[in-house]
Amino acid sequence: MRTVWVGLVVLAVCGCGGRHVTVRDDTSLALHGCSPLPNCVSSTTWILYNRTSPFVLALPAAEAWPRIQEVVAHLPRTAIVEADDRYLHAKCTSRLFRFVDHLELVLSADRTTIAVRSSSAIAIFDFGVNRLRIYRLRERLAEMGLIR
Numbered sequence: 001m002r003t004v005w006v007g008l009v010v011l012a013v014c015g016c017g018g019r020h021v022t023v024r025d026d027t028s029l030a031l032h033g034c035s036p037l038p039n040c041v042s043s044t045t046w047i048l049y050n051r052t053s054p055f056v057l058a059l060p061a062a063e064a065w066p067r068i069q070e071v072v073a074h075l076p077r078t079a080i081v082e083a084d085d086r087y088l089h090a091k092c093t094s095r096l097f098r099f100v101d102h103l104e105l106v107l108s109a110d111r112t113t114i115a116v117r118s119s120s121a122i123a124i125f126d127f128g129v130n131r132l133r134i135y136r137l138r139e140r141l142a143e144m145g146l147i148r
Contacts, residue, residue, distance in 0.1 A: 028108070028109035029086060029087055029106045029107075030044065030106070030115070031043070031044045031104055031106050031115045031116075031117045032044070032117070033045030033046055033047065033050070034047055034050040034117075034119065036050075037124050037125075038050070038124075038125050038126065039119060039120035039123050039124055039125055039126040039130065040117070040118070040119035040120065040126075040130060041116075041117070041118050041119070041130045041131045041133075041134050042115075042116065042117040042118075042119070043055075043115045043116045043117070044115050044117065052116065052131070052134050054108075054113045054114055054115050054116060055105075055113060055114040055116060055138060055141065055147040056112065056113050056147055056148045057111070057112055057113065057114065057146070057147055057148075058145055058146060058147055058148045059145070059146060060111075061107055061111035061112070064146045064147070065085065065086075065107055067144070067146055068088075068105065068114070068141060068146055069083050069088055071137070071140055071141060071144070071146075072088060072090050072103065072105070072137070073090075075090070075092065075103075075133075075137070076095075077092060077093040077094070077095065078090050078091070078092045078093075078103070079091050079093075085107075086106060086107040087104070087105070087106050087107070088103075088104065088105040088106075089102065089103070089104050090102075090103045090104075091103075091121075092118075092133065094129070099120065099121070099122060099123060100121045100122070101118060101119060101120050101121060101126070101129065101130060101133070102117070102118070102119050102121060103116075103117070103118045103133065103137075104116070104117045104118075105117075114147070116134055116137075118130035118131075118133050118134050
């Protein structure tokens with residue numbers, strides 16, 4: 001039983017870092033998937049219960065990407081930590097307990113899709129908050145005609 005707890009602590013600590021992106025050899029970016037814990041949602045993970053679809057752009061990236069960054073910046077209790085022409089990292093703070101989650105978006109090399117990831121910084125279980133965050137962001141961007 002102790003081994004299980006040690007393993008869970010190691011997994012939780014490994015998932016606590018802020019930036020979950022890798023620069024590939026061709027200089028494109030790739031988001032990391034999720035650890036096998038129910039505190040993360042990603043379009044790049046192989047774990048089915050953590051998986052969501054990437055955002056498919058409905059407009060050219062040059063037009064859509066700055067507007068998407070603006071939408072994220074105006075999400076409640078959200079602060080953009082890092083943003084450039086292909087990567088966005090924001091910290092989202094929960095209303096009640098002030099837990100911090102990480103929201104990351106990566107524009108694909110062909111500039112037609114956006115990989116998404118939302119994960120808890122500390123908690124092992126997030127009560128579906130990260131999935132709901134991605135769902136609401138997807139809805140908002142689709143309403144604005146930025147994604148399909």
